[in-house]
Amino acid sequence: MTPPGHPEQVARLGAVERGLAGLAVERREAPLAEESEVLRCHPAGYLARVKAEVPVEGWGQLDGDTYLAPRSLVAALRGVGGCAAAVDAVLRGEAKNAFVAGRPPGHHAETAKAMGFCLFGNVAIAAKRALDRHGLARVAIVDFDVHHGNGTQDLLWDEARCLFASTHQMPLYPGSGAESERGAHGQIVNVPLRAGSGSAVMRAAYEARVFPALEAFGPELILISAGFDAHADDPLAGLEWEADDYAWLTGRLCDIADAHAGGRIVSTLEGGYDLQALEACVAAHVGVLEERGR
Template sequence: MTVSIYTHVRCLDHDPGADHPESPARLAAVLDALADPRYAGVERIEAPRALREQLARVHRSEMIDVILTQEPQSGFHRLDADTVMSPGSAEAALRAAGAVCAAVDAAIDGRRRRAFCAVRPPGHHATPSVPMGFCLFNSVAVGAAHALVQHGLARVAIVDFDVHHGNGTQDIFWNDARVMYASSHQSPLYPGTGARGETGAGNIVNAPLSAGSGSAEFRQAYETIVLPALEAFAPQLVMISAGFDAHRLDPLASLQLTGDDYAWVTARLVELADRHALGRIVSSLEGGYSLEGLREATLAHVDALSR
């Protein structure tokens, strides 16, 4: 298989509490799915910690300090109503961002063209200055900035099919035409951003979907909005914010996608990366709160990345 898996056991240590949807059981379900015998030959790489200089390309110093210094020794520290830190949260967030940066390095130098980062906490709601929406560091944004600065790329695309709009990623790259951020998401829904008219420097592409939308609406949005924009952009690296909470089983939203839809969109992005980016794709887990849906979507996504 052509895909590699980046993960770290410390990503299971971030524990926002028994009733919180963003639980360690999510990553355990993903890793359980990837234990399938057909992935026996897949290379597994232990995620390093992100460096502060990598984080500082997209996050303000004060925010980094909050996450690195306010982790509780026991119990919980609530950053907002939804975003909670526990013992081990900072390490998990550092490993999540570090996984994406390491995967970017390997994709660009040709060692591993495609990667799936099985990590948590998610990241796409984290803005330059605010951790929010279950997210601490914006791992995919950190990886994209790493590709620009460390490797000198001129065009990086981030495709986000999480059911929630990635307001943080959009905010970070709003005026940076080197990065195209393209998102499909349910609207209206948290965090309330992602309208078609939000276009940044011409590099932001939003494809909002109404509640109840399923395969037909999702695929039409990609065929008519997202994929043509990506084709015109001709990215040198494709990154994916792989949220699986648009799955029909997910309890936090009401889109109706299935594993076949995740396989389809991933296959289309693989084709695009093969045309423009030497096949280079780095995907990282975002949301997804049905364990059954996570397993199904993960298998579909990683299978399509492997072709």
């Protein structure tokens, strides 16, 4: 739970459920992650601070817009656990792809700092699990949230085995994501987009920058930070994408996964704050994953 009027609200999961209605997806409950899973990316002192701030009632606050309710830690650990379970299922061949519908999101959580509604770096932790537990050599993360995934970038800055590619509106919160931010091994690809640039510019940017980087990297697994707040109706930004853009983008990522990773994709929910747009975008995104995963 978040305070009344907060954009990262529980109603988002209702919109996701409506978006999934009618799709032939197998549903699994997200397990509660062990604390050791969080420690793949975050230091023990940071986890202890988050735990200490969880209120008995009402709300605690970690930064200007990141709140804690009494069960926020449980929700965040289920987000981490859901991503871990999805990675395990896909890499064991139980499913070709998976979508993790959880909140709070994770891509703004830095190594020792909660911010932007995020407590733990779900997708970065999932990447480390795939690399360290399953023995993969190359994992790619594609983040199409309208805000730059500064937390994912921070957590994986030194990780040569992980390509991180992000498209995002700039200038916009959190202020990071310049093309010059390349990572310790040149494995980070940031593609800033101007407000109002729309679908055609986005598609051209992916064709020119992101897809070639993925093809050259040859990932054994693709992870997606699936934020839907670049949609034209979202109140927090202005990239002017439509639901069809998410279907196109998902299909193209499935093509690359088919070519290099045996089709293996794990997508996890990030932003998306207009509820009708979120419903439509989830339907478009997961609809393609379901079709391609048959």
